Amino acid sequence: MRVDVNALLGAYPFRKVPGTSPDALLQAMDRVAIDEAWVSHLPSLFWRAPGDGNAWLYETTARQSRFKPVPAVHPGLAGWELALGEAADRGAPVVRCDPTHYGLEPTGPEMRVLVAACGAARLPLMLAVRLEDARQRHPNDRAPELSAAAVRALIRSDEDVRLVITHADRAFIEEVHFGSTPEEAARLWWDVSWIWGPPEDHLATLLETIGVHRFVFGTGQPLRLPETSVAKLDLLDLATEQRAAIESENATRGLAG
Amino acid sequence: MLIDVHAHFYHDRTLRADWRERNASRLRAGERIGITTHVASILGSFGRTSPTYFPSPADLEYGNNALIGLEHTHPDRIRGYVTVNPNYATHARVEIQRGLAAGMIGIKLAASRRASDPLLDPICELARERGVPVLHHVWQHRRRDWPGQEASDAVELCALAARHPDVRFILAHIGGGGDWQHSLAALARIPNVAVDLSGSGVDGGMLESCLAAVGVERLVWGTDLTMDTGWAKLRYLERLLAPKELELVRWKNAARLFPHGVFPSD
Numbered sequence: 285m286r287v288d289v290n291a292l293l294g295a296y297p298f299r300k301v302p303g304t305s306p307d308a309l310l311q312a313m314d315r316v317a318i319d320e321a322w323v324s325h326l327p328s329l330f331w332r333a334p335g336d337g338n339a340w341l342y343e344t345t346a347r348q349s350r351f352k353p354v355p356a357v358h359p360g361l362a363g364w365e366l367a368l369g370e371a372a373d374r375g376a377p378v379v380r381c382d383p384t385h386y387g388l389e390p391t392g393p394e395m396r397v398l399v400a401a402c403g404a405a406r407l408p409l410m411l412a413v414r415l416e417d418a419r420q421r422h423p424n425d426r427a428p429e430l431s432a433a434a435v436r437a438l439i440r441s442d443e444d445v446r447l448v449i450t451h452a453d454r455a456f457i458e459e460v461h462f463g464s465t466p467e468e469a470a471r472l473w474w475d476v477s478w479i480w481g482p483p484e485d486h487l488a489t490l491l492e493t494i495g496v497h498r499f500v501f502g503t504g505q506p507l508r509l510p511e512t513s514v515a516k517l518d519l520l521d522l523a524t525e526q527r528a529a530i531e532s533e534n535a536t537r538g539l540a541g
Numbered sequence: 542m543l544i545d546v547h548a549h550f551y552h553d554r555t556l557r558a559d560w561r562e563r564n565a566s567r568l569r570a571g572e573r574i575g576i577t578t579h580v581a582s583i584l585g586s587f588g589r590t591s592p593t594y595f596p597s598p599a600d601l602e603y604g605n606n607a608l609i610g611l612e613h614t615h616p617d618r619i620r621g622y623v624t625v626n627p628n629y630a631t632h633a634r635v636e637i638q639r640g641l642a643a644g645m646i647g648i649k650l651a652a653s654r655r656a657s658d659p660l661l662d663p664i665c666e667l668a669r670e671r672g673v674p675v676l677h678h679v680w681q682h683r684r685r686d687w688p689g690q691e692a693s694d695a696v697e698l699c700a701l702a703a704r705h706p707d708v709r710f711i712l713a714h715i716g717g718g719g720d721w722q723h724s725l726a727a728l729a730r731i732p733n734v735a736v737d738l739s740g741s742g743v744d745g746g747m748l749e750s751c752l753a754a755v756g757v758e759r760l761v762w763g764t765d766l767t768m769d770t771g772w773a774k775l776r777y778l779e780r781l782l783a784p785k786e787l788e789l790v791r792w793k794n795a796a797r798l799f800p801h802g803v804f805p806s807d
Contacts, residue, residue: 299722302746315780417742419718420681480741481769482570483563509743511773519570519769 285532288313288510289378289410290450290475290502291321293344294337297330298422303506306344306351313350316510318503319532322377324354324410326507329382334358335367342374354380354410359398360388368398372405377540378448380410383434384427390434396441403444408539410448411435413456413478415507432459439468446539450475450502454486461494469494473539475502476530481516488520496526500535542792542806543574545771547676547713547739547763548581550619552607554600555587564611568618570768574775577792578804582622582649582676583608594652594678594690598632601625605636609643620803622649622676627660637667646803651678656693657700665705674709674798676737677701681719695724699731706733709798714765716740716774721747725754732759735798738790739763743770748777757786761795 295304303312304326313321323345328337334356345351355371357364357379371379381398383390402409414429430449439447439460449460452474461469476499480486491499501517503510517527529538548567551560571579583604585596596604601624608621623640625633625648637648648668654660656677668675680692695712702710710733715721717740728734736751736759751760764771778790796804 299744300746301744302749416744417718420720420742420744423684480767483567483768484766485562485566506745509745509773509777511776512743512770515772515776516769519573519772 285320285528286318287501287532287535288318288321288503288505288513289448289500289535290477290504291323292326292505292507293323293341294326294328296326296507298416298425301506306348309506310348310350312505312510316514318510320350320352322352322354322535324380325356328356329385333361334382334386335361335364338367338370352377354378357381357398358386359394360386364398365401368401368405368407372407376407377535378408378410380412382412382427384430390430391437391441395438399438399445400442403442403446406444408446408448408473410450411438413449413451413453415451415504432456432463435460435472436463439464439472446471446473448473448475448500448539451478451504453478454480454490457490457494461498469498472498473500473534474498475500476513476516477502477504477508479516481519487516491520491526496529497534497538499530500539501531542577542788542804543762543775544578544580544792544795544804545571545576545739545763546580546711546761546795546798547737547765548579549766550581550583550608550611551587552583552604554589554603556589557587567768568615571618574768574772577618578620579618580620580622580647580795580799581608581611582624584624584649584651592689594692595628596624596626596651596653598626598629598636601632601636605640605645609640609645612644617805621645622647624649624651625664627654627658627664630660630663633664634667637664637671641671641673646799647673648675650675652680652690652692655691656697661701662704665701665708668708669705672800674711676711676713678713679717679724681715681717681721682723683719694719695727699727699734702731702734708733710734711737711761711798713737714740714763715751716742716744716747716770717765718742722750725750728759729754735759735761735794737761737763738774739765739771741765741767741770743773748774748781752781757782757789758794760790761798762790762792
């Protein structure tokens with residue numbers, strides 16, 4: 285069983301990306317043996333009202349049992365609590381918020397209220413550090429990357445919230461993990477999509493220093509080739525149970541609480 | 542056969558206390574991936590006693606010697622580029638001759654001097670005489686100067702390549718960050734520049750764009766600092782290309798760039 289917690293559907297505004305349709309995502313999943321994908325609606329990440337993409341997302345994921353919806357919640361817009369409630373009602377495994385794209389301060393009052401609401405609803409919150417390498421972003425793609433300080437502040441702001449952080453590198457993960465109490469760190473999960481394999485061996489190091497149970501399988505597809513996350517696991521000497529933990533169980537059991 | 546045209550190794554006089562582990566990790570991962578030959582470079586002291594991208598002559602000699610030593614230790618696995626700094630023009634030519642005489646098979650230019658600068662011409666002339674390729678570090682669309690390097694982009698490398706049509710150039714790490722579409726647009730009309738697919742970038746659509754821009758005959762496989770992304774791109778290409786085309790990217794194109802006979806089944 286392999287679950288991709290970090291997949292995207294729909295067009296990207298800053299460059300032509302192939303394979304953004306539901307059918308194409310399914311083909312890519314088959315190509316690399318991904319059984320289930322948690323999917324976000326990529327275009328609405330850039331909309332003024334990101335929740336406007338949720339209806340399409342629910343409709344699309346309802347038609348395909350291998351997809352699970354990751355709806356967007358914008359805590360600066362009136363009615364966001366309804367979006368959170370709908371996510372819970374529809375069985376979303378997580379909700380996402382991209383504060384820097386929405387023009388929100390990542391540790392501002394809106395985000396703290398959302399974090400508390402996610403904690404109360406027992407619904408994990410997904411945050412992306414970035415979508416693309418900063419060096420290649422379009423000149424008009426200027427939303428700041430999420431900072432490690434913001435993640436530390438958010439995990440401290442509510443004792444029940446669980447955060448899933450995607451597209452983080454080793455330095456970011458170490459800064460947050462070792463800058464948190466063990467109790468706080470136990471409510472953080474990291475997707476492996478942006479962590480380097482050999483010869484730098486960042487992922488191997490993190491699995492040793494932080495532990496297998498904090499990591500979930502994610503790809504960032506179709507912006508990134510999903511083969512990468514599989515390859516970096518194939519380059520490790522993981523026991524069967526360790527690999528299963530990363531590829532599915534940490535997401536479907538650990539994260540689900 | 543699988544040739545990695547863009548590898549690096551470390552030595553005892555770099556900033557890396559874990560240099561042995563990193564070297565061993567590259568070789569171990571290479572075995573798992575199936576890499577036949579790592580064609581590598583060492584950029585001086587990688588910042589310990591001179592900057593990585595502005596290495597001193599003494600650091601260059603030490604690094605090149607370390608790589609020659611690795612070639613001797615792993616003659617069936619490792620081949621080397623001679624790394625030089627064009628600002629030390631005389632030293633660069635002497636060091637290239639010395640490195641090639643010791644068995645190295647190419648020239649590595651990092652980011653010590655803009656690619657379009659005339660100081661690179663004597664180096665390219667030597668590359669032509671000796672029939673070896675030049676692997677040039679490239680920032681994919683350099684919109685400004687970046688600290689720590691005098692980086693070049695594809696337009697600047699193509700200006701150099703146009704002045705030296707008989708020299709074979711390799712544009713480094715198309716996936717190494719930056720706007721690879723800018724690079725591909727520049728490369729289309731300059732036939733003596735091959736595209737090295739290495740780098741941490743694994744953007745969806747990048748490999749298709751490479752094929753469309755320069756064709757399969759000008760793509761060479763590599764890893765640079767992230768072997769997982771290199772393997773991922775290779776796996777994707779296995780689905781994208783016919784077996785004969787895949788062989789070109791895996792090793793045949795690289796074998797054409799380097800002197801005949803330097804690879805095991807070449």
